[in-house]
Amino acid sequence: MPQKTARRAGRRATARRFTRRDIAVLGVLLGIPVLLDIVIVWGPALASVGLSFTSWDGIGDIHWVGGDNYENLVQDYPAFWPAVRHNLLWIGFLGLVATPFGLFLAVLIDRGVRFSRFYQSVLYMPVVLSLAVVGFMAQLLLGTDQGVVNTILDDRNDPVDWLGDSSINLWMMMLAASWRHVGYVMILYLAGLKSVDPALKEAAAIDGANERQTFFRVTLPTLRPVNVIVGVITVIEALRAFDIVYAVNKGRNGLELLSVLITDNIIGEASRIGFGSAIAAVLLVVSLGFIVTFLVQELRGAREK
Amino acid sequence: MTADIRATARSVEPAPPARASGPGRPPRRGRFGVHIFLSAVSLLFLAPLLLAVYASLRPYEETAQHGYFSFPKKLSFDYYREAYTESGMGKYFMNTLIIAVPAVIITLFLAAFVAFAVARVNIRGSLFLLMFFTAGNLLPPQVLVTPLYVLFLKIDLPWWMSDSMTLYDSYWAVIIVNIGFQVGFCVFVLSNFMRTLPKEILEAAIVDGAGVWTQFWRITLPLCRPAIAALATLEFTWIYNDFLWALIFISNPDKLPITSSLNNLRGQFFTDYNLLAAGSILVALPTILVFLLLQRHFIAGLTLGSSKG
Numbered sequence: 001m002p003q004k005t006a007r008r009a010g011r012r013a014t015a016r017r018f019t020r021r022d023i024a025v026l027g028v029l030l031g032i033p034v035l036l037d038i039v040i041v042w043g044p045a046l047a048s049v050g051l052s053f054t055s056w057d058g059i060g061d062i063h064w065v066g067g068d069n070y071e072n073l074v075q076d077y078p079a080f081w082p083a084v085r086h087n088l089l090w091i092g093f094l095g096l097v098a099t100p101f102g103l104f105l106a107v108l109i110d111r112g113v114r115f116s117r118f119y120q121s122v123l124y125m126p127v128v129l130s131l132a133v134v135g136f137m138a139q140l141l142l143g144t145d146q147g148v149v150n151t152i153l154d155d156r157n158d159p160v161d162w163l164g165d166s167s168i169n170l171w172m173m174m175l176a177a178s179w180r181h182v183g184y185v186m187i188l189y190l191a192g193l194k195s196v197d198p199a200l201k202e203a204a205a206i207d208g209a210n211e212r213q214t215f216f217r218v219t220l221p222t223l224r225p226v227n228v229i230v231g232v233i234t235v236i237e238a239l240r241a242f243d244i245v246y247a248v249n250k251g252r253n254g255l256e257l258l259s260v261l262i263t264d265n266i267i268g269e270a271s272r273i274g275f276g277s278a279i280a281a282v283l284l285v286v287s288l289g290f291i292v293t294f295l296v297q298e299l300r301g302a303r304e305k
Numbered sequence: 306m307t308a309d310i311r312a313t314a315r316s317v318e319p320a321p322p323a324r325a326s327g328p329g330r331p332p333r334r335g336r337f338g339v340h341i342f343l344s345a346v347s348l349l350f351l352a353p354l355l356l357a358v359y360a361s362l363r364p365y366e367e368t369a370q371h372g373y374f375s376f377p378k379k380l381s382f383d384y385y386r387e388a389y390t391e392s393g394m395g396k397y398f399m400n401t402l403i404i405a406v407p408a409v410i411i412t413l414f415l416a417a418f419v420a421f422a423v424a425r426v427n428i429r430g431s432l433f434l435l436m437f438f439t440a441g442n443l444l445p446p447q448v449l450v451t452p453l454y455v456l457f458l459k460i461d462l463p464w465w466m467s468d469s470m471t472l473y474d475s476y477w478a479v480i481i482v483n484i485g486f487q488v489g490f491c492v493f494v495l496s497n498f499m500r501t502l503p504k505e506i507l508e509a510a511i512v513d514g515a516g517v518w519t520q521f522w523r524i525t526l527p528l529c530r531p532a533i534a535a536l537a538t539l540e541f542t543w544i545y546n547d548f549l550w551a552l553i554f555i556s557n558p559d560k561l562p563i564t565s566s567l568n569n570l571r572g573q574f575f576t577d578y579n580l581l582a583a584g585s586i587l588v589a590l591p592t593i594l595v596f597l598l599l600q601r602h603f604i605a606g607l608t609l610g611s612s613k614g
Binding site: 018019021022025026029030032033034036037039040041042043044045047048051058105108109111113114115118119121122123124125126128129130131132133136137139140141143146147148151179182183232236239240242243259262263266267273276277280281283284287288291292294295 | 336339340342343346347350351353354356357360368369373375415416418419422426428434436437438439440441442443444445446447448449450451452453455456481482484485486488489492516517518521542545546548549553564565567578581582585588589592593595596597600
């Protein structure tokens with residue numbers, strides 16, 4: 001409470017310092033981006049939720065249908081549950097394989113090996129590539145007839161259709177996505193590790209902790225802000241995953257994802273905008289759950305500071 | 306924060322062995338194993354790129370017969386010339402620049418001011434503003450597609466601004482959406498960066514009677530140059546690589562950005578993958594060059610918001 005009154009007093013003091021010109025500058029330069037964000041991001045997001053309760057096809061009148069779209073989605077739309085499963089699998093794969101691997105590489109490089117700059121650049125390189133290019137490279141490597149992997153395996157009678165076989169193509173896509181994700185995670189953790197106070201590690205070593213104990217009990221907990229960010233990036237990237245499967249086969253035949261279903265329903269010939277928006281709303285709610293958790297953690301950290 | 310990342314990065318680079326196992330660090334065992342492991346992983350990470358380069362240098366007949374993993378008989382750069390002329394890449398590259406350059410500049414300007422207001426001016430609801438922008442950047446873009454599409458079709462533009470007469474199918478649409486979507490990330494990173502700047506300079510300026518604009522433009526912004534350079538390279542890569550927005554908001558094939566020019570290299574019945582490889586490398590080249598040239602900034606840009614000491 002005393003803190004609050006102090007802050008209010010401070011605010012009053014600063015409020016007096018603003019001239020009319022200051023207020024105009026603040027109004028215009030804050031107003032434009034806020035307005036832009038409302039028009040481009042928040043307005044459309046809310047409008048999507050609204051549309052999800054209608055049967056709009058993009059041309060005719062908008063009819064209110066209540067929760068029908070959601071009911072259809074859960075009960076009758078064959079692609080929905082596979083897409084949910086694929087998105088969950090994607091989260092699991094990035095979270096349990098790619099992210100820990102990125103952390104592992106960051107720890108190795110942070111220990112001060114030679115050529116660390118070289119390793120860092122090479123591992124980060126895939127992050128700057130466009131997903132269209134990544135999708136193409138997947139085809140070059142994993143093509144059925146002349147792809148590199150099949151040439152090496154040299155099984156001419158029964159070549160594996162890495163991208164077409166619906167039981168393995170999702171795994172190949174997740175590997176390709178991890179190719180980019182690992183480098184991103186590595187760089188974030190590398191920066192975090194550099195800021196850990198070496199005195200902490202020394203103290204732990206003097207107390208007789210071995211390297212593994214030091215890492216899990218001392219280093220990792222101090223990386224909490226990075227952990228939060230990496231966690232959210234992992235989940236959001238998994239929920240956003242789109243370009244890479246779309247570049248390979250438009251997200252069909254085992255590569256269904258929620259983002260692909262939205263695009264298909266909205267842009268596709270059927271133009272079931274109300275229905276597509278219902279899927280979008282599901283994705284929005286799940287994403288917002290993670291985003292809010294992240295921001296609460298993040299802002300709590302900022303306030304402590 | 307940045308300073309310390311960079312200082313460490315610099316000192317690690319030449320890495321004399323004495324420093325690595327310096328005071329307080331026990332001598333390492335298995336360092337050789339670490340090198341072998343990291344080299345193997347690096348090779349694995351580079352392999353797709355190297356194979357694409359290799360494929361692009363070889364004629365289709367040869368790889369069709371022997372597969373991509375075979376010894377070369379003939380190597381040439383012919384496919385690069387062909388890919389460049391056949392896809393009309395020069396034009397699409399210009400389209401991308403028309404979209405990316407203004408988008409990056411305006412995004413950074415607006416985001417810098419919001420970040421300044423949130424981090425350095427005592428205004429009401431600064432936490433809310435920060436959340437409002439950051440959360441917006443993290444939403445999945447597909448959620449926004451329909452309402453924006455409808456909205457853009459309804460907004461008319463004069464002929465001199467857009468030959469389609471609407472905001473739809475114009476560069477403006479893609480530029481505006483990119484700005485609106487990317488401002489959030491930049492606000493987040495820049496506000497974190499600005500919090501680490503010493504407050505005294507700003508306080509001195511306020512005592513001297515500097516207004517909000519002077520505090521922002523003359524005092525704070527020059528100190529943010531490293532962060533802004535980092536974000537500029539980052540944002541340029543992201544907007545350069547984007548193809549979702551252009552796919553949705555642009556219908557005239559002459560206005561598409563460079564990421565979609567690769568489709569011109571796919572034949573209706575037959576696709577020469579070696580040609581496509583050359584095309585992909587040409588498309589990826591600017592981002593790889595930007596990354597290699599501005600590497601240190603680039604990496605610092607990603608880490609700015611995350612490491613808070």
